[in-house]
Amino acid sequence: MKKFTIVEHLYKHIREVGVKTIFGVPGDFSLAMLDILESSNALRWIGCATELGAAYCADGYARANGLGVVLTTFGVGELSAATAIAGSTAEDVGVLHIVATPPTNALNVGSPLHHSFADGDLQRFQRVAQEIHNKTFTVTENNPLKTIKEAIHYWRTKASTTYIMLPQDIAVKESDNDFLPTPPLYEHISPNASKLISEFINKYPNAIAILGNVAQRRGVRELTPGLAEKNIPVAVLPNAKGIVNETDSNYIGIYNGKLSSPSLKNRAEGPSGRVLIGCTLADTTTGGLSHIFSSKNTLIIDAHTVSWNSRFENAPIKQAFIHWLSCSTPFAEEHATHHKESERFSKIDPQAALTQKSMWTILTQKMPEHVRIFAETGSPHYGALDSIFANDTVFECASIWSAIGYALPASLGASLSESTRRVVSVIGDGAAQMTANEFGLVDRYGANPVILILDNDGYTVERIIRGEKAAYNDVAQWQWRQLPATLGAKSARTTVCINSASFAESLSEAFKDESRAHVIIVPLDKYDATPSLLTMGKFLRAKAKLPSLEQSLSEG
Amino acid sequence: MKKFTIVEHLYKHIREVGVKTIFGVPGDFSLAMLDILESSNALRWIGCATELGAAYCADGYARANGLGVVLTTFGVGELSAATAIAGSTAEDVGVLHIVATPPTNALNVGSPLHHSFADGDLQRFQRVAQEIHNKTFTVTENNPLKTIKEAIHYWRTKASTTYIMLPQDIAVKESDNDFLPTPPLYEHISPNASKLISEFINKYPNAIAILGNVAQRRGVRELTPGLAEKNIPVAVLPNAKGIVNETDSNYIGIYNGKLSSPSLKNRAEGPSGRVLIGCTLADTTTGGLSHIFSSKNTLIIDAHTVSWNSRFENAPIKQAFIHWLSCSTPFAEEHATHHKESERFSKIDPQAALTQKSMWTILTQKMPEHVRIFAETGSPHYGALDSIFANDTVFECASIWSAIGYALPASLGASLSESTRRVVSVIGDGAAQMTANEFGLVDRYGANPVILILDNDGYTVERIIRGEKAAYNDVAQWQWRQLPATLGAKSARTTVCINSASFAESLSEAFKDESRAHVIIVPLDKYDATPSLLTMGKFLRAKAKLPSLEQSLSEG
């Protein structure tokens, strides 16, 4: 019988839980593992320009696919991925991070190796890892297969960031053991948790549903048609936009604390109560923590727990949602529908220069159903919130972690997943300058997203808040038109759109032609933004006792 | 009397210890501090594309200037700088890392803010910082000026990585206190330490000197002419190459454990003893930890300590060096001189395609005295080691930390320092793909290094070790000629050199014209490397029981 190396067992588990691709950058401690990867044919290796980009790709892949994997080398590689990994943790994305380390004996004696501080401490990066991953595992000579199985089981069950430290000597060792299948997923809700849900419904039969990012991430989206059937009013946090169709009559809009419409705020915070489903309540998802939810009439369904007065574990969010929905009685009344289908189709002057508003209007009109759209932190995020999407649009953002540089590699990674959804991403120029390095995935591996780069002369979102004319909000002048081809995306179709007509045409072409990536450069004014960003700016300027943006600009 | 804000006190200290520039990327928590920076005129802000690049710039600046500063925003910004900061720690470079954080009350109550995991833990990134900086400081409402002064004093005295966490509300508060000058540097060696040095010399009057990176970093270089005067034989670790003139008759070569020449190895490890001056003994500086130094006859002078049997603190390396040198008696005998002046001037066929060897030969011939040359981890590092530099060439590398992506931004940062040395850097294509984002510093701030990019189709250094034909050692195909202009270095002179003549001409032009940056692309064969890398490859392949490179390539 063929014997497998330890790392092959790891690869087999990864394949078994539905992941076909590993992103990463090699290093001397990982080369032997990569040789085994190449010859095993179980998984595809996608080599990125940077570890940061690789980890963001894995995040994008995981959003499209459920789980994703990034492999880096000890110290230099793993730290380079830190911002992305922390983002996956904050945003609840199931990324497995495999780190190839020096051999066991070097670790044990603390050899002064390169990629360390040569001070004998080779555990330092593992301690860093503990701070930014949900859980870390260290494979040692003591039953390595057991540790690997536990790690995979944790990663898959929790669908959270998981770190595996794998010494290079152990990885390449042959094991006498047969490959044992990954343990099955346990997906049942505990009786206590179900009971709590039923009790809440009895007491608050008219509670509305508020859905957040964790619901989005954990497969609740496919269950939301049930909400429409029962006519249950649904609001979403900004980062769960699109989890229900926005023109459905039970959709009542984006809840964002005091930045919501007054009627929505009243309804969401009112005495009939609410069920928070997978909602991470951060400043960016609650209008600066301005939400007022009485604990008395709030049922909280989280990734693995249900709480209302008491708190119960063993309640996977999908099962809790199903139970809650099945117990809920249909609503009779009509809701103040948030969006009319016709709103999406407001007219645009084709020759006018593009604005943030017209850009988003055209994009949402041209964008077919079933796309996955990444909106980068900055003006794109707010533009997306102010738009109405076609049915079954998956909206991806990182509104809690809010690191710029995310959307470009994440959308490349998503487009390289098995999902057939077309991938779109909208990215500011400042953000694009952080991770444009990964454009090479287009020619090398056939990544085919539609990427919009908003060329608006620097950090607009910051100008709206402070320093509207400050040099610190400027960025270098890149030649965007040449960028994709220069960085390894020769096959991409790159266009620069100066008016609505050319933009609409580029988009039509992009959505028609799935054979390649499309990069659309959109020049915009540096102070242009959509209403929700302007409102936020007003609010923050007032708080900081700064003059308003208009006043500051008119002061010359 | 004018009152200063807390952050102005910080800026004044920074200016006082000789730093004129802060590198960074803004974020909402730092905008108010940056407004104060802009209006205070004490320091120049240099905005980078990425925090990683900014921290590398600060490292390059610090190498040229003694100390350097990077400013990032909470969470997303600071983690993005982690690889660079860890590198500064490992390589002993005095970078101050200022992190702008949420306001005090948010930190105290653990508000679920963006740029955190919204889990109430806002101390997480400080714990990460503790792992990768030499020391961390947290400014609080409790005597913020005292903490700042302590931090600056630590940073300056230790010249090590130092982290200051500065809440945005405290930063902008006015202080009633006058600005008090930064405490003076205490630069004296303790009597115990001097005595130990004298005793060692008495016992081992013929000990040779071996200099390493810490000596390079801490101003020992300016004292090394004293070694030549006394004809004291000097070897250097790979990362201190060039700290003495390589054609001086007392220079006996690069000591690198068993990768050194046998005669040098014997001399360095022999019974007459050695003084290790600022030597970090890592695998990459000792031929894979193959050095054999008996503790009996080895005096160790480190950054702040002296040891031989006993160990004494309070011995700053420069003072210890001065004392040791003054006690040493001149050597009478002639040493086996490592390099003849004539060796540098071997002839090159001008029409031949460039090779690693001819490229380095031409470079070292064209490179004037007094440059600062960064050689990136990868084939460039080994090429530099195999070359003979002109007098007073400062060699910069990161052979312990060995993260690729370092040299490009570091050389940009060094060229933006007050040092008048011309800056050169030699970078592999894989490394350049990691941090090319920072080319914008050329047009925006006038950075003017001479940058050589070795376009050799991927990760050559790894191919030499393993996976010579593996896809994981390939990289994306970038259009190098267009790269600088596309990424904001339009003013740079970019040339592609296919033979010796054109390369020599580009270099002549580059060294004549200091008004701008020069980028020289050098296409090289993907298996080409200089002798020391090939030797290392042989050694590692044998250890891993792999066939030799030649054999693997001929197997088709």
Ligand SMILES: Cc1ncc(C[n+]2csc(CCOP(=O)(O)OP(=O)(O)O)c2C)c(N)n1
């Ligand atoms: C890694 C990282 N560094 C810094 C920030 C702070 N930051 C938030 S938004 C922003 C500017 C975004 O500008 P851009 O991408 O051009 O979008 P715009 O709003 O101009 O359309 C910055 C620098 C961040 N979020 N992440």
Ligand SMILES: Cc1ncc(C[n+]2csc(CCOP(=O)(O)OP(=O)(O)O)c2C)c(N)n1
């Ligand atoms: C941040 C980081 N990731 C990965 C590595 C592992 N690594 C060491 S050298 C190298 C390849 C360098 O290739 P290149 O820069 O093209 O130089 P070459 O040897 O080809 O001239 C890699 C990927 C590293 N040192 N640092």
